Amino acid sequence: MAALNIPIQLVGACSTLGDMTPLWFRYENEEHAVVTVKVEEVVSSKEERYCGMDYISFVCWAAAEGQRRLIELRYRVSTHKWSLFRTLS
Template sequence: MKLMRKPIEVIALFDFEGNAVPIRFRYEDESQGLCVIKVDKVIKKDKDKFAGNAMIKYTCETCDDGAVKLFELRYEIDSLKWYLYKM
């Protein structure tokens, strides 16, 4: 996985318990333009409170042309922003 740190637009499901589950997201790629990626599975969910800034880290996988790709999304709770952190 490579460090990306890109702000992304996300469709997520917020369940009854208040958990946010990312379903699909898109981002602007310099070479390919707008890329849409479907989140097939959330493997791990962690909370990060570095310097008091709460973030939820999602390690997810997607299926791209038959190949499974890993990536990490981050949701910043104070700003309500999503980031594609690593891919």
């Protein structure tokens, strides 16, 4: 289970309380094709701090190219950037 840490473009929704929910994202694969991934379910989310940087980590079930996988997405608070951090299954 190696960390990927691939930068992604993400579309999400925010509740009236400020809670974020990822809906879908896309990234560029090795063949330079854009892959779109639908987030089916957010299993958990938590705020974390690594090396002095604040992140929000989301563990989600996602579907792309006919496969369903458990993935971890990370949002870096200071830069407002998203990444596909790793696949868990």
